[in-house]
Amino acid sequence: MYKLVLLSGFLYQLPKDFSYIARETSNLKNTIMKKYPFIQNSHLRFISYSLLVAVLLIFSGCEKATAGNNEPGTEINPDSIKGLKDYYKDFFPVGVAVSPTSLTGSQSALILKHFGSLTAENVMKIAPIHPEENRYYWDNADIIVNYAKANGMMMRGHTLCWHQQTPAWMFKDAEGNPVTKEVLLARLKDHITQVVTRYKGKVYAWDVVNEAVDDDNLKFLRETEWYKICGEEYIAKAFQWAHEADPDAKLFYNDYNTEFAGKRDKVYRLLKQLLDNGVPVHGIGLQGHWNIVNPTEKDLRDAIEKFSSLGLKVQITELDVSVYSSNETDPADNVFTVEREQKQIEKYKMVFRVFRKYKNVITGVTFWNVSDKSSWLDNFPVKGRKNYPLLFDQNLQPKKAYWEVVKF
């Protein structure tokens, strides 16, 4: 390598200031020409050109190899510098749910490489962002929104009205009694107007109402505080106020288990009712908290077709694929076996194949958490049972499932 550098120096006829290298170069040249008298200046010049080109090629090859992650078992993979979002650039934006702390260090590098859209995992929910009636707390949400803006990423807002992570003050008066419908609707209007206005032009889509439909097949709407105090009117009003605050924002109804016929049909009924009444709903968010068994391909396709037949766009808003099925709750099952891994790979392959097929109606796919290092599924439905539901492992490296998802 030392000699290569000297020969390259000869080629460039380094200025006198680099007299040491120049002297060594010249000594080397003289030694070679003395030992091999048939070698002339022009030969050496040719050799040094070739060596310089070779060195440059070797270095650029090394850089490519280390710039990205190589598919296991392959030589340098020229595609490895691409991120997930790049493979899907002709299909839909690929996003991820984050906390402010995930936007630093190696997680940040992974996020920037693979994702083009962000969702706040928690900090835009009512409790964190509006902890008291007359106090909003913007700092954490601002961190995420500013990061998205600074890095040219899309930003989804999550969520304006939900029955969980909503502070108790919302539903109570100063004496601790339930507020009237008028008071609660006025509070909801203030909340939505303040939050949507603050992020107008920065958040392109909002999950306006989350999980308003009941899981029980015999019931339609979930009997939350919102419902008990306001009746179903709060849903339409929430969309209307969000639209008034930012007429350009895309407004979503967001829910889980939307691929099971019973829940799917109730969500469809709600959305149809809203649209028939002229309520500004633009899309349905299928949360996508799936597992190695569900959904089946048919269920997923049927759901996408049914919702999009209403003229709505579809987004997968909270994607993860648990390595346990929903009826496995025994903590003794907490081993990530090869069989479970294979089933997860197959499920990821299938769902992304379906997403690609419906790219005309799917306008976004967002993962719920960055990597297997930490997921809400580590504590749900079984507390402390480690799960591995994402495409990146605990060391932030792409898993086998990742390589299957980008292979098409």
Ligand code: GLA
């Ligand atoms: C629901 C909510 C999300 C999140 C997950 C669990 O799906 O919409 O915001 O809380 O539950 O992490």
